[in-house]
Amino acid sequence: MRPAPVRHISLAVGILAAVSLFAGGFGCSKEPAAPQPVMKRQAPKPEAKAPTAPAAEAPAKQVAQGALYDPRGKRDPFVSFIKVEERKRAGLDTALLPPLQRYDLGELKFVGVIWTKAGARGLVEDSEGKGYSVTVGTRIGRSGGVVSRITGKEILVREEFVGNRGEKIVKESGIQLTTAGGI
Numbered sequence: 001m002r003p004a005p006v007r008h009i010s011l012a013v014g015i016l017a018a019v020s021l022f023a024g025g026f027g028c029s030k031e032p033a034a035p036q037p038v039m040k041r042q043a044p045k046p047e048a049k050a051p052t053a054p055a056a057e058a059p060a061k062q063v064a065q066g067a068l069y070d071p072r073g074k075r076d077p078f079v080s081f082i083k084v085e086e087r088k089r090a091g092l093d094t095a096l097l098p099p100l101q102r103y104d105l106g107e108l109k110f111v112g113v114i115w116t117k118a119g120a121r122g123l124v125e126d127s128e129g130k131g132y133s134v135t136v137g138t139r140i141g142r143s144g145g146v147v148s149r150i151t152g153k154e155i156l157v158r159e160e161f162v163g164n165r166g167e168k169i170v171k172e173s174g175i176q177l178t179t180a181g182g183i
Contacts, residue, residue, distance in 0.1 A: 101140065110155050141173075145157040
């Protein structure tokens with residue numbers, strides 16, 4: 001005779017086999033019903049409407065247009081809030097500024113010098129390819145710089161800033177002459 005644990009295992013396996021055969025016999029005997037064939041029907045033709053007065057349709061169109069977004073009086077979320085506030089405080093509007101004050105010094109190219117009896121004139125070109133002539137004392141750049149000196153190789157621009165502690169900082173920047181090679 002077999003030991004008790006083996007007897008219990010073989011009895012459990014036998015019961016599971018009988019249950020699966022019994023359940024399998026009932027579950028697999030029927031095939032699922034075939035889906036019903038799709039019938040194509042023509043859509044009904046729209047009936048011709050009697051012409052109505054155009055004034056009756058106008059209020060319906062006005063209601064649909066009332067939900068549009070109106071950005072007037074709202075701040076542009078893609079513009080830096082800090083720069084907008086600084087311009088408002090300074091009273092600057094870029095549309096009202098002269099062309100040379102709309103660009104940073106890095107966006108301008110020094111392309112040539114004209115020597116006259118009155119002094120040197122520098123020829124400056126913006127990123128769009130428009131040219132301007134500058135003399136000593138011309139305002140240039142977004143930071144309110146002033147041309148202080150024009151030499152054969154560069155234009156020196158003097159910019160004044162207010163530091164963190166309220167002190168006045170003077171910075172001399174130069175725009176180098178662009179030669180035929182681009183440098």
